[in-house]
Amino acid sequence: MKRTAIFLSFAALASCALANLDVITTTTDLAAIAKSDGGANVKVDSIVKGVRDPHFIDAKPGDMSKLRGADLFIAVGLDLEVGYEKSLIQGSRNTKIAIGRAGHLYASTGVSVLEKAAGTVSRADGDVHPNGNPHYWLDPYNARTIAQNMAARMGQLDPANKSAYQARADAFEKSVDVAMFGAAAVGAIGADKLWAWSSAGNLASQVRAAGQPLGGWSAKMEPGRGKAIVTYHKSWNYFAKRFGLRVVAQLEPKPGIPPTPGHIANVVRTMGAEKVGIVLQEPFYSTRSGQTVATRSNAKLVVAPLSVGHTSAAKDYVSLMDTVVGLVSKAL
Amino acid sequence: MVFSTTALCAVLASAHTAPAPPVGGLGHRLAQTQNAFNPDMSLVFNFGARLSDSMVPPVRRAAMREIEWGIAADVDPYMRAEAYIAFASPLDEDEGEVEVEEAFGSYTGLAQGTDVRIGKLAGALGRINRNHVDQLDFFDYPLLVTSVLGEEGLRAPGVSWAYLFPGERFHEVTIEALVPEDGPLFSGSDTAKPLWIGHYRTFFDFTQDLSGQLGFSYGTGPMDGGTSNVYGADFVAKLRPGGTGRSVIFEAEAMWYEAAGASQRTGHFASLAYEMTKRLWAAARYDYVQLPDGSDTLRAVSGGLTLKMTEFQLVRLEWQSIDSNAGADRNQLLFQVQFLIGPHRAHKY
Numbered sequence: 198m199k200r201t202a203i204f205l206s207f208a209a210l211a212s213c214a215l216a217n218l219d220v221i222t223t224t225t226d227l228a229a230i231a232k233s234d235g236g237a238n239v240k241v242d243s244i245v246k247g248v249r250d251p252h253f254i255d256a257k258p259g260d261m262s263k264l265r266g267a268d269l270f271i272a273v274g275l276d277l278e279v280g281y282e283k284s285l286i287q288g289s290r291n292t293k294i295a296i297g298r299a300g301h302l303y304a305s306t307g308v309s310v311l312e313k314a315a316g317t318v319s320r321a322d323g324d325v326h327p328n329g330n331p332h333y334w335l336d337p338y339n340a341r342t343i344a345q346n347m348a349a350r351m352g353q354l355d356p357a358n359k360s361a362y363q364a365r366a367d368a369f370e371k372s373v374d375v376a377m378f379g380a381a382a383v384g385a386i387g388a389d390k391l392w393a394w395s396s397a398g399n400l401a402s403q404v405r406a407a408g409q410p411l412g413g414w415s416a417k418m419e420p421g422r423g424k425a426i427v428t429y430h431k432s433w434n435y436f437a438k439r440f441g442l443r444v445v446a447q448l449e450p451k452p453g454i455p456p457t458p459g460h461i462a463n464v465v466r467t468m469g470a471e472k473v474g475i476v477l478q479e480p481f482y483s484t485r486s487g488q489t490v491a492t493r494s495n496a497k498l499v500v501a502p503l504s505v506g507h508t509s510a511a512k513d514y515v516s517l518m519d520t521v522v523g524l525v526s527k528a529l
Numbered sequence: 530m531v532f533s534t535t536a537l538c539a540v541l542a543s544a545h546t547a548p549a550p551p552v553g554g555l556g557h558r559l560a561q562t563q564n565a566f567n568p569d570m571s572l573v574f575n576f577g578a579r580l581s582d583s584m585v586p587p588v589r590r591a592a593m594r595e596i597e598w599g600i601a602a603d604v605d606p607y608m609r610a611e612a613y614i615a616f617a618s619p620l621d622e623d624e625g626e627v628e629v630e631e632a633f634g635s636y637t638g639l640a641q642g643t644d645v646r647i648g649k650l651a652g653a654l655g656r657i658n659r660n661h662v663d664q665l666d667f668f669d670y671p672l673l674v675t676s677v678l679g680e681e682g683l684r685a686p687g688v689s690w691a692y693l694f695p696g697e698r699f700h701e702v703t704i705e706a707l708v709p710e711d712g713p714l715f716s717g718s719d720t721a722k723p724l725w726i727g728h729y730r731t732f733f734d735f736t737q738d739l740s741g742q743l744g745f746s747y748g749t750g751p752m753d754g755g756t757s758n759v760y761g762a763d764f765v766a767k768l769r770p771g772g773t774g775r776s777v778i779f780e781a782e783a784m785w786y787e788a789a790g791a792s793q794r795t796g797h798f799a800s801l802a803y804e805m806t807k808r809l810w811a812a813a814r815y816d817y818v819q820l821p822d823g824s825d826t827l828r829a830v831s832g833g834l835t836l837k838m839t840e841f842q843l844v845r846l847e848w849q850s851i852d853s854n855a856g857a858d859r860n861q862l863l864f865q866v867q868f869l870i871g872p873h874r875a876h877k878y
Binding site for chain 1: 535606614628637641642643644694696697698699701719721730732733734737738740742758759767769771772774800807839840841873875876877878
């Protein structure tokens, strides 16, 4: 037992020493995908840890030390980290990871962004993100894009292992495809066609027409397609769009503004009119308002992990989505 | 320097009435490209009012205490420039003034781990002195800052060199050479001698929820033909249990100082701020300071509630009682409204 522990310690030290790239991400979701892409070639850590609202993170000096020697800094982007990203980069004194340099990556590159502001943006609309809703990682399709973005950048910074990064990103993609549609459908129809049908909203009928069984998250969520939900913040819009749920209201009257009694009353009315069955919220907000509207509307309050590490079951990206899909599909 | 509010209004009005760029086409793209090089600009409005049992003229009951104009942008790949200009109307003065609080160029790419700043800087004596008034958990700075370092803290032109050591743990050393303005402890108006400041700080992530920062500082500089010295220790700890929406911030600083020709004196403060709900904070502070010239010893107790409607505005009600050995006691009720327009400001630790 003792020998095994010593061996594992040496193995861990050796893997750190052999890592070609020191990668720091802002969120645990990005860290999980970076670990998947990088394998033993990278050392990965995240700025945000534990159950925290990723909008409200302090630029801690300890995180500047983490970034001082980093080869690659990966952020969600779309202003999610606007309160601390620049301070951390400046505080690290590491010019390699400055915005625009090869050592800095916005994982949102290439993602089809929702709610991009058109025209004038005002804080009268709350804490809006002018470049779009930043919670895109909750659409599994976007997780594939993130993985490919990371692999490309890791390969650029560490050309000797470019093919290994690409192979791992492809394997991650495949694991998401299988978790999303089931192995049988992916094998018989192909992932690209399935994602296209999913985006068009006719996945189940097309798979049925192809004579294949639909599995995975899609199968679990299919009975809830078209149903209305209420969320606390706009964190779940990408998830809802992917699985055909209609978000009819948020508990926040405007982004970043806590619920008010008047708004809660409006939400309850909307829930009655739309026959909303669940209130979906993040684990870092108070459940008081969510519980109130759920009770008054005879709905269920579902507190689901928004990120890897928010629950013990959400250990990596696929298990995060497993957990969210499990909780939501059961409640719908 | 007396400023004209009409001039400020004219600047703001001209910005407000500037014609909007056409949507779409070359004009729009050109405007977007041009905007990309514009600096980030923000205005922090700080309104204050006071009810006191010692209203000695020229004190005022209410004033727009400060409008801080913050401007920041990258100069080129090697330097970043920042300026914070205050249009101030302090409650204790009958005239407004324009003051450059900080304005510096910062070289971050000279060598790994270094940060060199040139310009007017907030001296690295302790932690709270480097914060601007809008970043405080209270109506005003602790007495340690206002009575020892200067009314708005120690701000002076000069050079600062900071080095962040490699490794997992945060260790940073800062060395500064400044030309101090006349203040209670240092005076640079009649000498070529600089004020030298050294500061060391380290950071602890005790757990995911609890972190702290410990710093030590030393300063030596000119004062009326002699030399003043100051030694300081600063500590801040933050407890933010994930998922609770609550947090606690404890902060304390102490300084020991010898003004030229005077014996050693001391001052300190300790404060506690508690986030009761997502919007509401309660805070309390104890201040003790011996004035550097030995003319008085002040003790103060402050307590207040702050309602942070959003990250961009707050309303604060604070009670403060100051006890003075020289008889200048004061009890006051302070009211503050603060709001910000412009880009999102950094969440500083």
